[in-house]
Amino acid sequence: MSNITFTMIKPDAFANGHSGAILDKIIKAGFRIVALKLTSLSKEKAGAFYAVHQGRPFYDELVEFMSSGPIIAAILEKSNAVEDFRKLIGATDPAKADAGTIRKLFAENVGRNAIHGSDSDENAQIEGGFFFSSLERY
């Protein structure tokens, strides 16, 4: 069990002005910010980040959406980080997400769903490395 996960506040939530409220929920849930940046993904970078979904029906739309505006990327630390963060964000489809979860509160729909959370310790390491060098981690 690793104590690190990776997240992005997605373009919908950033554009809708939810970044502050989302970061507040993350911090109040006990996650420590290890690394943080406001940035954006080119289509090429978004395609690479979500390469595991290549060939799925939603892939092109996902790449288009994720490269459509600024995002906030972060590495977060907490015991049992990956599992606890997935609980905090809720189901992929906000219609199926539990009350009080970030996606229930802030997502528009299954595609524009406000936030990313790593699904395994291995992917948390890979995804954190996609955005941050060791010098950008505290």
Ligand code: CDP
């Ligand atoms: O983000 P999460 O791990 O919950 O879901 P995923 O299955 O790894 O899918 C990655 C992202 O693709 C989702 O967060 C959605 O933005 C998008 N997606 C979609 O647009 N339509 C679907 N049916 C499934 C996922």
Ligand code: MG
């Ligand atoms: Mg996923």
